[in-house]
Amino acid sequence: MWPIRPPQSLISNRWPNGRFPQFTARQQVISDDRTGEWHSFAEKFGKAAFIKRIRIKYLRTFGAVQSPFNAYLSLVGLETLPQRVSQQVVSAQRIAEHLTSAPHVTKVNYSGLGYTPQYELVGKYFPRGVGQILSFQVDGGADSVRRIIDGTKLFSYVPNIGDARSLIVDPARITHREVPAEARIAAGVSDNLIRLSIGLEDVNDLIADLDQAIAAAY
Known part of the structure; x- marks a missing residue:
């Protein structure tokens, strides 16, 4: 020793x-x-x-072990969870519908859209909406995705989901960076994929922010 x-x-x-x-x-x-x-x-x-x-x-x-005060704050937050999630779901639906006709957006992944294979099941099992998370693909590759993400002003570049803030990430570089490229692409996580977790900001502001970021990227 x-x-x-x-x-x-x-x-x-x-x-x-x-x-x-x-x-x-x-x-x-x-x-x-x-x-x-x-x-x-x-x-x-x-x-x-x-x-x-x-x-x-x-x-x-x-995850870490919460302090007593942080645990208390989490419990307080749970009291208004239904109201917050309901608003986030409504906003996510509007954003998904808007992105389907947005320039340079080639595909939108959100089960609440009428053309998705799961739409009939959604009405049966999720009558109040399918959640606040969606993803979409854009023209180009990782460079286009990076320009769009950098161009947003209201979205935070954070990998978690379900936040009160709206979040944006490129899954190929963040959540799936340890997955081999072939397996990642086979699972639908392409280099031109962007994932959103919609928060409590005004939905019109979020749509405008995405529009300007996409326009500036091309």
């Missing part, structure tokens, strides 16, 4: 001994956004590899 801390050289060399492939194998989850090169936790974070893996792989999946 070292009285204070081991030398950095020994800390850095603890992982490549064949016993901890989860730290030495290169993974897409910590790939370089610019080059696409994958890295291992050991080479990327060195002595902090263990805690970084816990944070990136497990804290993200299971």
Whole structure:
């Protein structure tokens, strides 16, 4: 045992001994956004590899433990959940209908639209609406998607869903970045896909924001 801390050289060399492939194998989850090169936790974070893996792989999946006050705020928020979700569903329906005729939008994914295969089932099982999440595809690829996302002013670039704020992400780079490209595309998550989670802002403002962002991107 070292009285204070081991030398950095020994800390850095603890992982490549064949016993901890989860730290030495290169993974897409910590790939370089610019080059696409994958890295291992050991080479990327060195002595902090263990805690970084816990944070990136497990804290993200299971969540943190709320403080008592934050738990209280969550409970208070649940009291008005039905009213908030009802408004979000109405807004999502309007936005989905608007996007079906928007320039440069090639496809809209929302089960509340009349032409979707699930429409009859929606009326049976979801009489009050199908939710506040929708996605749409646009002309071009990832570059077009990035310009649209960067051009929005009311939407937040955040990967969670169901927020009081309206959120926008490109699933190919965010929620599905660890999925191999072939499997991701087969599941319908293409490079030109944009996902929205509709919040409580005025729906006319949200539509106008999407329109100006799409127009500016082309």
